Amino acid sequence: CHPPAPAPGNETMPGNETPANQTNVTPSTNVTIKIIKVLIDASHGQYYNPTKTDQNGMATLIENIKNELGWIVDINTEPITYEKLKDYDVLIITNPSQDITDEEAQAIQEFMENGGGLFILGESYYGHVYYKSLNKVVSKYGIEFNNDELMDDEMNTGRKWFPLVGIYNLDHPAMKFLTADHQMYYNGDTLTVSGSVTWLVRGYETAYSEDRDGNVIYEKGSRPVIAAAVEVGQGRIVAYGSSKAISDAYYGNYINTNWPFVKGVLLWLAHQD
Numbered sequence: 001c002h003p004p005a006p007a008p009g010n011e012t013m014p015g016n017e018t019p020a021n022q023t024n025v026t027p028s029t030n031v032t033i034k035i036i037k038v039l040i041d042a043s044h045g046q047y048y049n050p051t052k053t054d055q056n057g058m059a060t061l062i063e064n065i066k067n068e069l070g071w072i073v074d075i076n077t078e079p080i081t082y083e084k085l086k087d088y089d090v091l092i093i094t095n096p097s098q099d100i101t102d103e104e105a106q107a108i109q110e111f112m113e114n115g116g117g118l119f120i121l122g123e124s125y126y127g128h129v130y131y132k133s134l135n136k137v138v139s140k141y142g143i144e145f146n147n148d149e150l151m152d153d154e155m156n157t158g159r160k161w162f163p164l165v166g167i168y169n170l171d172h173p174a175m176k177f178l179t180a181d182h183q184m185y186y187n188g189d190t191l192t193v194s195g196s197v198t199w200l201v202r203g204y205e206t207a208y209s210e211d212r213d214g215n216v217i218y219e220k221g222s223r224p225v226i227a228a229a230v231e232v233g234q235g236r237i238v239a240y241g242s243s244k245a246i247s248d249a250y251y252g253n254y255i256n257t258n259w260p261f262v263k264g265v266l267l268w269l270a271h272q273d
Contacts, residue, residue, distance in 0.1 A: 036071040036270045039088040043077050044096030044130075047123075048247040050075045055248045060255045061262070068263065071270075080104040085111040089270045093134075094243035095123035100133045108137050113233030117269025119262075121243040122189045124149035124161065131189065134239075141232050142195035143239045148209040148217040150190055150226060150241065155183075155204045157253075162187055167202040167223060168261075174229060174238065174268035175200060177260035184257045185250065188242030190217065190224040200238070201227035201261070227261075229268070238265045 040050045040058065050058040062073050076084065080100070085091060085107060093100075093108075100108075112118050120134055122145040131145040138144075152163035166183040168175050184201075190209045193199060202223040203209075209218040218224040226241040245258040255262075267273050 036069070036090065036272065037088045038065060038071055038073045038090045038092065038266070039076050039085070040073065040092045041076045041080065041094070041096075043079060044093075044098040044100060044133075046094045046096055046243070048094045048243040048249075051077070055250070057248055058246060058255075060248050060252055061246050061259075064255075064259055064263070065266065069266065071266075080107050082107040082110045085116060086114070088116065090117040090119060090266060092119045092121075092246075093137075094121045094246070096130045096133055099130060100136060102136070105136045109140075109232075112235035112237060115234040115271075117235060117266075117271070118237045119265060119269060120237065120239050121246065122191075122239070122241045123243050124188050138237060138239055141230050141237060142193055142197040143228055143230065143237065144192045145239070145241065146190045146192055146209070146217060148189050148211045150186060150188060150203050150207055150209050150224060152204060152207040154206040157185060157250075163203065163207055165201055165203055165207075165226060167204060169198065169200050172198060172200055172229060172268075173273040174264045175261070176273075177264045182257075182260065184261060185245065185254045186226065186242050187244045187254075188226065188240075190226055190241055191228050191239055193225055193228045195230075197228050197230040199225045199228050200265075201225075201240075229265075236269050236271075238269060240265075 042049050042051050048056050065071050065073050131147050134145045151160045153160050155164045156162050163186050164183045165186045168178050208220045209224050229238045245254050
């Protein structure tokens with residue numbers, strides 16, 4: 001004899017019976033969302049400075065970082081220490097008019113080697129030339145800011161010292177928002193790179209550079225490097241020869257044309273690539 005068949009809809013497969021005192025529970029998943037924090041230095045008398053509200057400020061840059069990336073942006077007005085930096089993911093330093101001290105340089109290096117990202121920007125020799133101070137931070141990693149200015153007699157925005165730039169290393173992940181035909185406003189110096197450093201942006205074939213005395217540092221056809229990247233320890237560096245490029249100068253044309261580059265750089269520096 002066989003037991004009565006179960007009522008329709010109450011069938012259970014052998015081995016799948018649920019004890020009367022047991023309730024089926026759907027596992028929960030804990031998701032941690034990391035908010036990226038950016039610190040912009042304003043403690044070294046920078047000409048292009050996030051505390052300014054005129055064309056030499058960085059209002060557009062800060063708003064873009066907050067609105068497009070959803071990150072937190074703070075401004076530093078005190079001496080740089082590792083204790084302060086360790087709470088941030090990315091540090092931005094534009095060309096200073098006051099030296100970065102040896103202690104500050106060491107703190108920045110410790111920050112990078114422990115996973116931080118550094119976006120460090122220079123200036124032309126007409127500006128506050130503290131390229132030696134910038135090199136104190138990055139030269140040990142194969143990047144040096146030169147005491148010169150990029151010029152271009154043909155590809156410019158009205159003067160040879162206001163060149164346009166547009167040769168990109170599109171294979172690098174920091175360049176993912178750029179296209180080969182995009183042009184950026186530029187006003188700044190060139191870089192010398194070595195070792196494992198990767199170039200990101202170069203001047204056109206018509207570009208060259210001169211020092212304050214008019215001596216040619218890079219000749220036409222040399223396509224001078226103006227932006228470069230390198231990984232150091234667990235962290236990353238991007239060096240760019242123009243602090244003006246991230247400012248609101250010239251009706252916003254600098255930051256607006258440079259933003260696709262800057263956005264990709266920031267994401268790469270924060271390990272969000």
